[in-house]
Amino acid sequence: MNGATFLCRPQSQVLGDVGTALLQIKNARGLTLEDMGRDIGVSREMVAQYIAGEAEMGFTKWFRAKDVYPELEELIAETAADRAAKARQRALDLKPPRRRPA
Secondary structure (H helix, E strand, O other): OOOOOOOOHHHHHHHHHHHHHHHHHHHOOOOOOHHHHHHOOOHHHHHHHHHHHHOOOHHHHHHHHHHHHHHHHHHOOHHHHHHHHHHHHOOOOOOOOOOOOO
Protein backbone atom coordinates (compact mmCIF):
# COMPACT_ATOMS: atom_id res chain seq x y z
CA MET A 1 0.00 0.00 0.00
CA ASN A 2 1.41 3.38 -1.03
CA GLY A 3 -0.37 5.42 1.61
CA ALA A 4 -3.84 6.71 2.27
CA THR A 5 -5.96 8.10 -0.53
CA PHE A 6 -9.04 10.27 -0.20
CA LEU A 7 -11.30 11.39 -3.02
CA CYS A 8 -9.04 9.31 -5.31
CA ARG A 9 -6.08 11.53 -4.38
CA PRO A 10 -3.07 10.98 -2.11
CA GLN A 11 -3.40 12.39 1.39
CA SER A 12 -0.72 15.03 0.77
CA GLN A 13 -2.59 16.30 -2.29
CA VAL A 14 -5.85 16.53 -0.34
CA LEU A 15 -4.12 18.55 2.38
CA GLY A 16 -2.58 20.78 -0.29
CA ASP A 17 -5.95 21.24 -2.00
CA VAL A 18 -7.61 22.21 1.28
CA GLY A 19 -4.77 24.64 1.98
CA THR A 20 -5.05 26.18 -1.49
CA ALA A 21 -8.82 26.57 -1.09
CA LEU A 22 -8.41 28.23 2.31
CA LEU A 23 -5.80 30.60 0.90
CA GLN A 24 -8.09 31.52 -2.00
CA ILE A 25 -10.90 32.25 0.47
CA LYS A 26 -8.56 34.28 2.67
CA ASN A 27 -7.40 36.39 -0.27
CA ALA A 28 -10.84 36.76 -1.90
CA ARG A 29 -12.48 37.89 1.32
CA GLY A 30 -9.56 39.97 2.56
CA LEU A 31 -9.29 37.97 5.78
CA THR A 32 -6.38 37.70 8.17
CA LEU A 33 -5.20 34.49 9.80
CA GLU A 34 -6.75 35.78 13.02
CA ASP A 35 -10.11 36.26 11.29
CA MET A 36 -10.06 32.74 9.89
CA GLY A 37 -8.93 31.26 13.19
CA ARG A 38 -11.80 32.96 14.98
CA ASP A 39 -14.25 31.72 12.34
CA ILE A 40 -13.05 28.12 12.51
CA GLY A 41 -12.23 28.06 16.23
CA VAL A 42 -8.46 27.59 16.06
CA SER A 43 -5.34 29.70 16.51
CA ARG A 44 -3.79 31.74 13.71
CA GLU A 45 -0.86 29.33 13.76
CA MET A 46 -3.18 26.39 13.14
CA VAL A 47 -4.82 28.19 10.20
CA ALA A 48 -1.34 28.83 8.79
CA GLN A 49 -0.60 25.10 9.08
CA TYR A 50 -3.86 24.22 7.32
CA ILE A 51 -3.05 26.64 4.50
CA ALA A 52 0.47 25.25 4.20
CA GLY A 53 -0.94 21.71 4.01
CA GLU A 54 0.99 20.71 7.12
CA ALA A 55 -1.95 19.77 9.36
CA GLU A 56 -5.22 17.89 9.04
CA MET A 57 -8.51 19.43 10.12
CA GLY A 58 -10.68 17.46 12.49
CA PHE A 59 -14.35 16.89 11.68
CA THR A 60 -15.56 19.68 13.94
CA LYS A 61 -13.21 22.23 12.40
CA TRP A 62 -13.99 20.99 8.88
CA PHE A 63 -17.75 21.35 9.32
CA ARG A 64 -17.32 24.74 10.96
CA ALA A 65 -15.14 25.90 8.05
CA LYS A 66 -17.72 24.62 5.53
CA ASP A 67 -20.48 26.51 7.34
CA VAL A 68 -18.53 29.76 7.44
CA TYR A 69 -17.05 29.42 3.94
CA PRO A 70 -19.63 27.68 1.72
CA GLU A 71 -17.37 27.95 -1.32
CA LEU A 72 -14.75 25.73 0.34
CA GLU A 73 -16.00 22.43 -1.07
CA GLU A 74 -16.28 23.78 -4.60
CA LEU A 75 -12.74 25.15 -4.48
CA ILE A 76 -11.40 21.82 -3.27
CA ALA A 77 -13.23 19.95 -6.03
CA GLU A 78 -11.38 21.93 -8.70
CA THR A 79 -8.69 19.85 -10.29
CA ALA A 80 -5.16 21.04 -10.81
CA ALA A 81 -5.95 21.24 -14.52
CA ASP A 82 -8.91 23.53 -13.78
CA ARG A 83 -6.70 25.85 -11.73
CA ALA A 84 -4.00 25.87 -14.42
CA ALA A 85 -6.59 26.71 -17.08
CA LYS A 86 -7.95 29.58 -14.97
CA ALA A 87 -4.43 30.91 -14.46
CA ARG A 88 -3.86 31.01 -18.23
CA GLN A 89 -7.07 32.92 -18.94
CA ARG A 90 -6.84 36.54 -19.93
CA ALA A 91 -9.53 39.17 -19.88
CA LEU A 92 -11.20 39.68 -23.21
CA ASP A 93 -11.24 43.46 -23.48
CA LEU A 94 -12.84 43.99 -26.85
CA LYS A 95 -14.05 47.43 -27.69
CA PRO A 96 -17.23 47.49 -29.71
CA PRO A 97 -16.84 48.95 -33.20
CA ARG A 98 -17.71 52.60 -33.52
CA ARG A 99 -20.90 53.36 -35.35
CA ARG A 100 -20.62 55.61 -38.31
CA PRO A 101 -23.14 58.40 -38.70
CA ALA A 102 -25.96 57.48 -41.02
